[in-house]
Amino acid sequence: MTATDARTARPTGRPRPLPPLPTQAERVAELLRESLIDGVYPPGQRLSEERLCEEFGVSRNTLREAFRLLVRERLLVHQMHRGVFVGLPTSEDVCDLFKARRTLELPALRGAVDPGPDAVRLVGSAVDEGEAARERRDWWRMGTANMRFHQAVAELAGSARVNEFMSQVLAETRLVFHVMDAPREFHAPYLDWNRRIHTLLASGDPAGAAEELEAYLAASERQLLTAMEERA
Amino acid sequence: MTATDARTARPTGRPRPLPPLPTQAERVAELLRESLIDGVYPPGQRLSEERLCEEFGVSRNTLREAFRLLVRERLLVHQMHRGVFVGLPTSEDVCDLFKARRTLELPALRGAVDPGPDAVRLVGSAVDEGEAARERRDWWRMGTANMRFHQAVAELAGSARVNEFMSQVLAETRLVFHVMDAPREFHAPYLDWNRRIHTLLASGDPAGAAEELEAYLAASERQLLTAMEERA
DNA sequence: GATCGAAGTATCGTTCAACAATCCAACGAT
């Protein structure tokens, strides 16, 4: 390993600015969460308490409170006396994640016989944003938009708790992309599927939309699984 | 208030024995979780750090790590500089919880066209246990069995993540019972419904089972809501 | 040369004590 790995060696002086959230622990958790989703820390890597304390400018106790939150969200895993590591999803995890997504997204779509118009609009705007980002070749924004699309689908169920669970599932799914080191344009082909799903939904055909989504999920899962097995 | 409220005043000397779990914080969280589900602490009550530190025989930092976990599970709520309080679900929370349960339980049941036989057996054993407890008038065990029944239904989906989410939702639902101070035999009438659902499921009619469960959830939700509004 | 075992080191797990920030209740002035 070279002297300065851009990821592991970040003793670069001043603490990062923390977003304005209630407590320090939550601020740190939020910042770490974003970094994990963005792939700043590669899956499987150990996160040193000492280093991150300095990086965020908080004490060990506070950092550990943040760790607890992210461990519960499965973005980090905790090993006794060894520390916390970035989650390293396996093929089994991928299967489980997609099972969860099917239970959440498909019924939400099927049950949207009389959805609130703003809920559907939220789905549509995610599709629009994705397509706009694709034209700009802004792959990062495109990935985010795709995530927002599925989040909006789950929100058709109208339950805050389901929304939160869905967002956790999606965050963990992002870890999978980093495991297989997917190119940023990975999601591009799926945008057309999103468009189709939204069109069916908006035209009052939730069953058809669900059918499309089912095919989408099957294809996406298969692609992820094969990509992961190639890498192993 | 009398001199010794069995709930609020528990400065009774020695720390409680802690179950054998990986870390202290998780042990404390597990113990607290059980206490909350059992209604040891009434909803809305503030949990003093100082007192619980002594009760569990751990330091404030460790206790706070446990708090974070339970706050994320919505069993506790956290108010800045005021402390943590036992969750106090509102009518809206009840609606949300039942929306979540519909999203989880109904598709799990409907999708159980070819369920693993052990998964179905788990549902059945929960029904048996509930009925046995009812005959014994063991209301506490009956409530637990009812919870296990719905957990087993959700497990038909076959996703560990869904299972965990479901168990959180059920734990929070238990808080609702304590809010309305439901009598322990509250669940008794629902056992017959459980039996019916399991019979339909075992006889290869998941759609019928789902229909029954839908009626069950509607009835249960309505009863809870009216009971809560009476109390307010 | 490989395997196994034994110090040594680094890191985590947990506690403790301290201080600042904030809330709350009691009090007094208008």
Added chain:
DNA sequence: ATCGTTGGATTGTTGAACGATACTTCGATC
């Protein structure tokens, strides 16, 4: 009765300390 003010209590956060555990390094033995 309403509104500041004040003082006490509790939380938020830090820093240091020490035992416990895992990893590493280094020999010793086969």
